[in-house]
Amino acid sequence: MTEAxxxxxxxxxxxxxxxxxxxAKRIGVLYGVTAGIFFLIGGVEALFMRTQLMYPDNTFLSxxxxxxxxxxxxxxxxxxxxxxxxxxxxxxxxxxxxxxxxVAFPRLxxxxxxxxxxxxxxxxxxxxxxxxxxxGWTGYSNLSSSFFTPGIATNFYVVGLLVLGTSSMAAAINFxxxxxNMRAPGMTPLRMPIFTWTAxxxxxxxxxxxxxxxxxxxxxxxxxxxxxxxxxxxxxxxATLWQHxxxxxxxxxxxxxxxxxxxxxxxxxPTFSRKPLFGFSAMVYAxxxxxxxxxxxxxxxxxxxxxxxxxxAIFSAITMLIAIPTGVKIFNWIFTIIGGQxxxxxxxxxxxxxIPLFTLAGLTGIMHSSPPIDWQxxxxxxxxxxxxxxxxxGSVVGIFGGIYYWFPKVTGRMLSETLGKLHFWTFMxxxxxxxxxxxxxxxxxxxRRVYTYQTGFNFDTWNFWVTIGAYITGASMLILIxxxxxxxxxxxxxxxxxxxxxxLEWSISSPPPEYNFVELPQVxxxxxxxxxxxxxKNFQPQPDNQQVHMPPPSYWPxxxxxxxxxxxxxxxxxxxxxxxIGAPITxxxxxxxxxxxxxx
Amino acid sequence: xxxxxxxxxxxTSLGVDSRKLGMWIFLASECLLFGTLIFTFLLYRxxxxxxxxxxxxxxxxxxTTASTFVLLMSSFSIVLALHAIQTGKIKxxxxxxxxxxxxxxxxxxxxxxxxTEFVQGxxxxxxxxxxxxxxxxxxxxGFHVAIGVIWLLALYFSSLRGGLKVDGALKxxxxxxxxxxxxIIWIVIFTVVYLFAVV
Ligand code: HEM
Ligand SMILES: [Cu+2]
Numbered sequence: 001m002t003e004a005x006x007x008x009x010x011x012x013x014x015x016x017x018x019x020x021x022x023x024a025k026r027i028g029v030l031y032g033v034t035a036g037i038f039f040l041i042g043g044v045e046a047l048f049m050r051t052q053l054m055y056p057d058n059t060f061l062s063x064x065x066x067x068x069x070x071x072x073x074x075x076x077x078x079x080x081x082x083x084x085x086x087x088x089x090x091x092x093x094x095x096x097x098x099x100x101x102x103v104a105f106p107r108l109x110x111x112x113x114x115x116x117x118x119x120x121x122x123x124x125x126x127x128x129x130x131x132x133x134x135x136g137w138t139g140y141s142n143l144s145s146s147f148f149t150p151g152i153a154t155n156f157y158v159v160g161l162l163v164l165g166t167s168s169m170a171a172a173i174n175f176x177x178x179x180x181n182m183r184a185p186g187m188t189p190l191r192m193p194i195f196t197w198t199a200x201x202x203x204x205x206x207x208x209x210x211x212x213x214x215x216x217x218x219x220x221x222x223x224x225x226x227x228x229x230x231x232x233x234x235x236x237x238x239a240t241l242w243q244h245x246x247x248x249x250x251x252x253x254x255x256x257x258x259x260x261x262x263x264x265x266x267x268x269x270p271t272f273s274r275k276p277l278f279g280f281s282a283m284v285y286a287x288x289x290x291x292x293x294x295x296x297x298x299x300x301x302x303x304x305x306x307x308x309x310x311x312x313a314i315f316s317a318i319t320m321l322i323a324i325p326t327g328v329k330i331f332n333w334i335f336t337i338i339g340g341q342x343x344x345x346x347x348x349x350x351x352x353x354x355i356p357l358f359t360l361a362g363l364t365g366i367m368h369s370s371p372p373i374d375w376q377x378x379x380x381x382x383x384x385x386x387x388x389x390x391x392x393x394g395s396v397v398g399i400f401g402g403i404y405y406w407f408p409k410v411t412g413r414m415l416s417e418t419l420g421k422l423h424f425w426t427f428m429x430x431x432x433x434x435x436x437x438x439x440x441x442x443x444x445x446x447x448r449r450v451y452t453y454q455t456g457f458n459f460d461t462w463n464f465w466v467t468i469g470a471y472i473t474g475a476s477m478l479i480l481i482x483x484x485x486x487x488x489x490x491x492x493x494x495x496x497x498x499x500x501x502x503x504l505e506w507s508i509s510s511p512p513p514e515y516n517f518v519e520l521p522q523v524x525x526x527x528x529x530x531x532x533x534x535x536x537k538n539f540q541p542q543p544d545n546q547q548v549h550m551p552p553p554s555y556w557p558x559x560x561x562x563x564x565x566x567x568x569x570x571x572x573x574x575x576x577x578x579x580x581i582g583a584p585i586t587x588x589x590x591x592x593x594x595x596x597x598x599x600x
Numbered sequence: 601x602x603x604x605x606x607x608x609x610x611x612t613s614l615g616v617d618s619r620k621l622g623m624w625i626f627l628a629s630e631c632l633l634f635g636t637l638i639f640t641f642l643l644y645r646x647x648x649x650x651x652x653x654x655x656x657x658x659x660x661x662x663x664t665t666a667s668t669f670v671l672l673m674s675s676f677s678i679v680l681a682l683h684a685i686q687t688g689k690i691k692x693x694x695x696x697x698x699x700x701x702x703x704x705x706x707x708x709x710x711x712x713x714x715x716t717e718f719v720q721g722x723x724x725x726x727x728x729x730x731x732x733x734x735x736x737x738x739x740x741x742g743f744h745v746a747i748g749v750i751w752l753l754a755l756y757f758s759s760l761r762g763g764l765k766v767d768g769a770l771k772x773x774x775x776x777x778x779x780x781x782x783x784i785i786w787i788v789i790f791t792v793v794y795l796f797a798v799v
Binding site for chain 2: 105173174176177178180183187207210211212215218219222226227228230235236238587591595
């Protein structure tokens with residue numbers, strides 16, 4: 001069994017097999033590795049910024065470069081690291097957790113990945129050609145007009161996000177269909193693992209939040225390319241339309257970033273507490289409620305624009321409402337740990353640390369929901385502290401938990417626990433030293449998005465320590481990378497169920513065979529695997545059968561994505577022949593795709 | 601291949617084919633796409649125009665009513681096409697699917713005529729925000745119709761070559777969903793853009 005467990009799941013491993021793969025697990029690995037590389041790029045950008053801010057009146061970076069760096073850092077971290085990293089987990093884990101052989105649309109899945117990769121390369125190429133976008137990750141309009149940012153730099157932001165949105169949209173349709181329609185017999189909605197639930201809600205948020213921003217980006221592209229004025233006040237356009245459309249997407253987006261890590265934490269804690277998740281259905285309803293409410297609060301990002309007492313009061317109240325389902329989640333996690341037999345593995349540590357760290361992020365969030373407080377904090381380092389607690393101390397910490405938890409499933413090898421704990425503690429020290437003092441800096445009045453500050457404002461000490469914290473965080477990442485490479489080479493063999501876990505993915509070998517399950521599991525309970533192991537005591541490992549019919553590889557997704565890439569690249573560089581080359585390539589590729597022999 | 605694994609490949613939880621379900625989900629997002637475009641149009645409906653009643657003067661209601669009628673009829677003909685393929689009447693299917701495609705082409709012809717008229721009358725894409733939001737909204741819809749026409753023709757030619765033997769009814773059913781959606785959205789656009797201008 002252990003021999004089989006480390007066996008490669010595929011006979012073919014050449015480059016071509018990766019370019020044409022339609023296996024969700026391999027696509028998941030592609031997503032994960034690519035997102036990991038972008039995480040490092042975004043991290044280096046952050047370290048550059050922090051080096052500049054270490055001392056007052058520093059001249060390490062120019063104001064212009066700094067503007068470029070915070071823009072690309074934000075865009076990279078959100079669109080090229082966090083969202084695709086979540087997609088990596090969706091790809092690998094959703095089919096396993098619901099007992100399916102693959103996703104509903106394997107080729108569309110490959111297409112999503114290739115479009116993401118091309119979008120990422122497009123954004124990175126702005127460095128190569130020296131035209132880095134400088135409009136912030138929010139790309140506020142007017143600043144994004146060709147009057148204020150002439151040249152092609154802003155095109156990278158506008159078109160890059162359109163490309164990445166296309167990728168996420170295709171992925172959302174795919175994952176929603178998969179979860180709704182590909183569940184194993186007996187896998188009723190309330191028996192689905194909580195990570196799959198958060199994935200479902202997240203993908204619905206993507207599905208419904210991406211169109212408004214796509215339209216807004218299209219309008220800005222038209223403004224810049226064809227001379228319309230939809231977002232240009234001097235030509236009759238509205239100055240706030242962009243803000244509304246951006247945040248109608250932008251607020252659901254923060255749940256898109258945090259819900260999957262919450263799901264990971266909710267799967268990890270029960271395993272390491274040897275106890276079912278406390279309040280499972282309450283957790284599901286809270287997730288769905290957060291998803292709904294998330295669409296009704298966008299204007300809390302716009303309190304300083306001015307919307308009158310009623311508008312501010314309503315958006316403030318709905319924002320505060322979100323604290324209720326969020327609180328439900330926090331108590332559920334705590335009560336999952338209490339009374340269990342908690343095992344201090346690295347995965348469990350990250351998952352447990354998520355609870356207080358995310359609570360802190362949520363508390364400053366509730367503060368912002370009050371307009372008078374928000375007027376004070378807006379565009380200050382307090383906000384930078386808040387959203388980094390959400391994104392780093394929340395999402396990233398949850399994802400690290402997920403990595404330590406599922407790495408054995410994906411690779412068949414264990415990560416080193418010693419290195420893992422070293423990573424955990426250095427990371428905790430690093431991020432808290434980086435982001436906690438930012439609260440003080442913000443309250444003391446340090447504005448966000450400034451490239452330097454003068455001495456004498458009480459900013460010097462904390463900025464110094466914040467930068468030290470950033471270096472510690474960076475060093476801590478090196479431990480994780482070392483751990484991953486070391487384990488891939490010589491890690492202990494994991495076996496199918498190294499953690500004595502509860503959900504279906506642990507009932508098959510590690511790494512799983514291409515077809516996941518020979519026999520589709522017949523699900524009879526929540527945490528079915530645990531139920532069979534300990535309650536029914538009738539767990540049967542899957543038979544060894546290599547004969548399951550799986551969809552053949554296809555290169556059309558890649559070619560379709562390339563066509564789309566050529567099409568959009570034309571709009572970035574303003575070479576308008578490219579769209580005329582890219583469009584027919586895409587069209588022909590879609591044709592060949594749909595007529596390809598592809599039995600599912 | 602074991603019996604269980606063969607069944608597994610075709611098992612779906614809802615008993616609906618995933619392609620059709622996927623189309624429903626896609627259309628949900630399309631609602632927001634058009635919703636945002638319509639919202640923008642409503643915002644700019646009376647902006648950047650010298651006199652408030654110009655939309656009423658420039659929009660040609662009778663012509664658009666005719667093109668709307670054609671598009672609605674094509675929704676009817678695709679129902680007939682679907683019925684034909686479900687009952688195995690391939691010849692009748694081919695006739696109705698071609699009728700549907702022609703309906704779409706006629707609609708696009710009307711739209712091209714309308715756009716040219718406007719541009720010649722001095723209302724271009726970037727003349728003012730009314731024009732921009734009008735052209736972007738109706739143009740996006742026209743783009744959807746164009747994609748639909750290509751898709752319909754692909755189904756037609758594919759069936760000529762005997763290509764719809766496997767899952768044919770399902771493929772047409774999925775296409776029909778899309779086509780009905782494009783029609784329904786047009787009714788909304790027709791109401792908001794054209795009829796609102798005269799009331
Ligand atoms: C050690 C890790 C990190 C450090 C040291 C760091 C540091 C910074 C700094 C210095 C800024 C500029 C603040 C300003 O001038 O307004 C910034 C902005 C930002 N960061 Fe990070 N960051 C880190 C990780 C992340 C991660 C993991 C994410 C998201 C997943 C993220 C998301 C953002 C966003 C969205 C912005 C705002 C960009 C903008 O203003 O347009 N950061 N970060
Ligand atoms: Cu928000």
